[in-house]
Amino acid sequence: MSSQTSLVAEQVRLQQWAAQIQDCKNRPADMKVETWCSEHGITKANYYYRLKRVRKACLEVYNPEPAFVELPQPTEKAQPQEDSSLKPTAILRNSRGLALKIYNPVSKDMLQCILEVLSNAE
Numbered sequence: 001m002s003s004q005t006s007l008v009a010e011q012v013r014l015q016q017w018a019a020q021i022q023d024c025k026n027r028p029a030d031m032k033v034e035t036w037c038s039e040h041g042i043t044k045a046n047y048y049y050r051l052k053r054v055r056k057a058c059l060e061v062y063n064p065e066p067a068f069v070e071l072p073q074p075t076e077k078a079q080p081q082e083d084s085s086l087k088p089t090a091i092l093r094n095s096r097g098l099a100l101k102i103y104n105p106v107s108k109d110m111l112q113c114i115l116e117v118l119s120n121a122e
Helices: 002-025 033-039 044-062 108-120
Strands: 090-093 099-102
Touching (some): 002 044, 033 044
């Protein structure tokens, strides 16, 4: 029971901190974070600690553990042929220099699977 209470207290605290962070982000353009913090009774270091914790909680919710996704075998006519006149519709590149060329026709389902895999790739 106490662990459930602690979990609820943590969630409430994170929601309050998220509201504070949003309030700070809506401060006047010429106001510094340090000034906003002193007006709201928290230190600058405490503000950034809360920001880090809220971001971490958001990442845990929106970015679950990566999982392997099995892609369906493409059909023969969906595969591009080795033709120098055939140009890719899109080229996706990641930070490691890998490139993925997408050719027409590509099904919506296949594209969704590809994007899901790429979003979980490191």
